[in-house]
Amino acid sequence: MAGPITVWWSPTCTVQELRRAGAGFLPPQPALPNDFWDQPDNLQAVIDYLREDPHGDQTDLTWKVAEPVTEEVLRAVHDPTYVTATLSNPDAVSVRAALHAVGAAQAATSDVLNQRARASYALVTPAGHHAAYAGRGRPGDVVEFCSGAVAAVTALRCRRVNRVAIIDVDVHHGNGAQDIFWTSPDVLTVSLHGWRNWAPGTGGQDAVGDGDGLGTNINLPLPWGSGGPTYEAAMSEVVAPALDVFRPDLIVVAAGYDGGFTDPSGRMSLCSRDFHSIGQTLRRWADSNDCLGVVLTHEGGYSPSYVPILTAGFINGLGGGPPPTDPFLAHWRPNFAPPMSKEAEDVIDRGRSALALLASR
Ligand SMILES: [Zn+2]
Numbered sequence: 001m002a003g004p005i006t007v008w009w010s011p012t013c014t015v016q017e018l019r020r021a022g023a024g025f026l027p028p029q030p031a032l033p034n035d036f037w038d039q040p041d042n043l044q045a046v047i048d049y050l051r052e053d054p055h056g057d058q059t060d061l062t063w064k065v066a067e068p069v070t071e072e073v074l075r076a077v078h079d080p081t082y083v084t085a086t087l088s089n090p091d092a093v094s095v096r097a098a099l100h101a102v103g104a105a106q107a108a109t110s111d112v113l114n115q116r117a118r119a120s121y122a123l124v125t126p127a128g129h130h131a132a133y134a135g136r137g138r139p140g141d142v143v144e145f146c147s148g149a150v151a152a153v154t155a156l157r158c159r160r161v162n163r164v165a166i167i168d169v170d171v172h173h174g175n176g177a178q179d180i181f182w183t184s185p186d187v188l189t190v191s192l193h194g195w196r197n198w199a200p201g202t203g204g205q206d207a208v209g210d211g212d213g214l215g216t217n218i219n220l221p222l223p224w225g226s227g228g229p230t231y232e233a234a235m236s237e238v239v240a241p242a243l244d245v246f247r248p249d250l251i252v253v254a255a256g257y258d259g260g261f262t263d264p265s266g267r268m269s270l271c272s273r274d275f276h277s278i279g280q281t282l283r284r285w286a287d288s289n290d291c292l293g294v295v296l297t298h299e300g301g302y303s304p305s306y307v308p309i310l311t312a313g314f315i316n317g318l319g320g321g322p323p324p325t326d327p328f329l330a331h332w333r334p335n336f337a338p339p340m341s342k343e344a345e346d347v348i349d350r351g352r353s354a355l356a357l358l359a360s361r
Contacts, residue, residue: 004060008104049308059319066104105147118293132179146176147297165248170256171266173203195221215357227269238351257301272313279317
């Protein structure tokens, strides 16, 4: 995947006014510190790290500032009632951030569709992968739109694109895209996540889509503590074969980093090498198939010290560069990287079975 990766960002997503619990990104969480969730400082840490390239091993990035998304696209993805309620939220700062976040996803997609880049990254918040067709079911509660779905719908409007795959590697289930494309034959949704976390009641392996979309949703609810070997197996034995069967013209990645081993939200054991490996697998697939490229939307990740390095890992894997310098590795990998468990093997086996349903369409 030669050439620079474009990164779409917006200063509206890092303004300090967003740094208050319950400001609209998410309501306050009783059991968690106030500054836990989507906070502008977490995103700013990633932007600063990638711009400064402290170790000089970063893939070439071209930075671009995103505009807000058009309302028409939002209404093509979400319930119009949800869109109206969300845009009417009195927290104008959060609404502006959400519109720019989705605008970045739209612009990143256009970059790849127009062959200005083979990979493009919407590096923005809020994360949108929990926003289902009607949001979270309580309009006005959370100011968010599903960026990955906006990317997919934008791509499907291009005559060269017939099919899009959305791969969600956030530690929480990608319930938003699953719900929005539940009956769509044109969008494959695959989610690797920790079992029985957010969103409640979703993410099981019996959720396979319906109607014309039967077989186009694959969930891999992995046991807590899963690390590199499990994710590698999931990518090589389920995700890449699913791409072989579905043959998407574009890959969208919901790039969440809360599976990192230092993350206060997830309980997985991933390090920068693992995200590098995931990026590498997707790059190789795109390069050896007739695929326009890869669009990433930035999702969760709540460890401000480690998410920047994990993001660099993903980007370098995607761009064909080496894994980034990672000072955490010396203390982590030799002692704690867990092998694949029997439970994880079972999940991956069931994932392999789902390929047959996908192929029978
Ligand atoms: Zn998450």
